[in-house]
Amino acid sequence: MAGERGAAATAPYGLVGHPLGHSWSPKIHERLGSFPYALHDLDRDEVEPFVRDGAWRGLNVTIPYKRLAAELADVRSPAVERLGAANTLVRDRDGRIVAENTDVLGFAWMLARFCRERLSESPRGLLEGRKALVLGSGGAAAAVRDALEHAAGARVVTISRSGDETYATLAERHADAVLLVNTTPVGMFPRCPDSPVDEGTLSRLTGLRGVLDVVYNPTRTGLCLSAERLGLPTESGLAMLVAQALFASGLFQGRDLDDALVGTIEREIYFQTENVVLIGMPGAGKTTCGRALARVLGRPFVDLDEAIALETGRGAAQIIREDGEDAFRAVETRVTADYAARSGLVIACGGGVVTRPENRDLLRQNGRVVFLDRPVSELSSAGRPVSQAKGVERIAAERMGLYRAWADVTLPCTGSAAGDAELARELLGL
Structure with a gap:
């Protein structure tokens, strides 16, 4: 057998x-x-x-x-x-x-915690007699529907690619829904951060109080990332899996x-699987800090500029010199998508990764982002063609707001790779 x-x-x-x-x-x-x-x-x-x-x-x-x-x-x-x-x-x-069907019990537990901790309500207080949307029509959808109906008293509408209720009429017919739950595999690794519903449609569901996704890899699905940007409480499916x-x-x-x-097992899994992503100005020390942090945590280390050089046979400076900065940024996004979808890495990004908005979701889907904040006066432009062409001060003016907006944690650089790595570990609780 x-x-x-x-x-x-x-x-x-x-x-x-x-x-x-x-x-x-x-x-x-x-x-x-x-x-x-x-x-x-x-x-x-x-x-x-x-x-x-x-x-x-x-x-x-x-x-x-x-x-x-x-x-x-x-x-x-x-x-x-x-x-x-x-x-x-x-x-x-x-x-x-x-x-027994513990998928029903697991989703009901996840829903109860989400309502209690994120919405300060009970599931019935949120959903009794009100509309909940379930994306998908498979086995997971059936379990979620059952929990919503029997544990919360919701009026459940199933959205699928065929039948009366489809994605095409989602926003038009269901703007009054208070909860949306994705049970499809759309957005699951390695096809992440895809989403079954685009952000424009999600924004038109004006009655929504929260968004749940039963997918648990990556940590933040494309749907959850869209919900976050719209200010909606959201959670992906690890709690359901463990419950x-x-x-x-x-x-x-x-x-x-x-x-x-x-909660204990969830945290243990997150600590093992979430990437630590370092962003910051060129020359801020992301590579040296990242290598030191990877040693402390016992994780693989990836420098995205080095990964680009391995894939293309050319370093960042050469690509920019020969093909232009836009061509380099396209390669950077492709390589970022590859490594950021993986788990348990320490990733050092190039200083310009924040210049492409799409990179934010790629980095945050499975990682926590640490901004290495180093004084501009300590940064050198040597060997950095973009810094040499624009000047460090101009680049800082363009990017500092983005670094801070993208970061989950801001780390004031100490000037010591080992010291910065230890401070990063403490700030992240690893």
Whole structure:
């Protein structure tokens, strides 16, 4: 059997699906106490014998087998009966297979925290009898709709690419919606920061109080970034992922788990996956500080100017001299998109990365941005063609406002790479 090799065959807990790539489930379940936890990448004809006869105590089930999991169960929760799909299976003391849909429970938990902490309301206070928009019509959409209807009393409208309610009429027909939830994979790594709804359409939904996205990689989806710019409270889907695992693990272990673990595990994952992005004036020390910070954090370091040179065979100065600054900026954006979509890096940007607005979303989708603020009098233009052509003072006048606007953290440079790296670590809480 494809998914049963070595210790995986006898692990009491695990995840069934196909295909299975990288998954946070083993790490999350280890923290929750439901381990060993194995990944079982099974073909369809392997699922029923594994579920019926496998040596497991608790299973999570992902696409494309959630409906099959519900069919194979002996006992189904009310949510599973309503949806016809299960993502959690447990063997009870009598050997029966019990099915639950903890995606419903996980989204309901995420929604409750979002309403409480970001809107100072309960889900029912926000949504009872009011309109919520759900983008997508797949399994995740069904779970979200169920939670919105049963836990919050919302009037749910499903938006899809076909049917009566489509994206083309979204703003025209649903400006009164108070919540929008994306359940489609649009914007998921590596196609980020794509968004299922453009910012212009989102701005016309004038009744919105918040925007949620079940996608959790990248940290900030394109939809969430648009919502942020419009001043709307927003959150992507890591909380749902961890919360559904917490409810599943509680069923596996036969005990209630402290839901404070959701926030703890979220923070641990963010600290491991979020990039640290350094921006600032040419010559501010981004590369030396970045290398030192990467050593302190034990992370890979990427200098975007060096990455451009590796890809093109020419350094920034040569590209600008031979092809012009606009050509260089286009290459810079392409390379920025590549590395900024990855996870767990320390990235040093060129000083002019802020001159292209589209780079902001690329950098912020999966990272926190640190502005290295160094006095202009300490900056040199040596070897920097743009600085030599325009002058450091003029460049500072053009860019300082952008650096501050893009930054999550501003770091006053100490002049010491090691000192700046330590200060950055403290400011970021890493």
